[in-house]
Amino acid sequence: MSQVTSVQAEIASEDADRAILxxxxxxxxxxxxxNEDLQAIRGLQSDDTPVGQALAGLSAAAESATAENLSxxxxxxxxxxxxxxxxxxGSYYLTGFLHEKPLADLRATMSRYxxxxxxxxxxxxxxxAALMQMMEGLISGDFGQVATLDEQRQFFVEHIGSWAGHFFKDLSATDTxxxxxAVGALGRVFxxxxxDAFAMTE
Incomplete structure (x- = not known):
């Protein structure tokens, strides 16, 4: 039997699900x-929630996809x-240029954590992709300790919420x-x- 670490024990099941997503x-x-990833995606479980429906859409899109085509x-x-x-x-979406102030602000936050x-x-x-993985790590404690909800909200508001929804909306509309x-649709909904959840905790 595997041993549950103290960090894992601190994470509620809904937060573990958030980190995974x-x-x-x-x-x-x-x-x-x-192709192994695609096989797993085809078997994703879904429900009637907005995120569940988006996962179902991604699973359906994976049915006809191949690793070669997706590459x-x-x-x-x-x-x-x-x-x-x-x-x-983020810098490009927020300013129209790379390596601008949003990146400098993110690097300062990364250093702090x-x-x-x-x-x-x-x-x-x-x-x-890096920002999604940073949120995963903050929620799950991969950077040393589990970030508090206030810390998660601050990171999201400062580095993700101002632009990621627009990016995912744009991606969801691609005909390429x-x-x-479908990945864009999932990201937009999530x-x-x-x-909304962070706004309720303010």
């Missing part, structure tokens, strides 16, 4: 999923020749690839749920 969305936007779609959407269809960085950029990563830290449009 943040991490999942982050991984979908960090790189194209493998090409990821390249077209986020990398391209010079730039992709989307520029998934002891969050370091992974070795070998060249992209600015305000990439949407149905799977990534960001709205998180924003």
């Amino acid at each position: 943040y991490g999942f969305i982050g991984r979908m936007l960090q790189a194209a999923p493998s 090409r779609a990821y390249e077209d959407l986020f990398i391209g020749l010079g730039r992709g269809e989307f520029v998934p960085y 002891g969050i370091e950029r992974s070795e070998g990563v060249s992209e600015p830290e305000d990439h949407i 690839d149905a799977f990534y449009a 960001m709205a749920v998180e924003a």
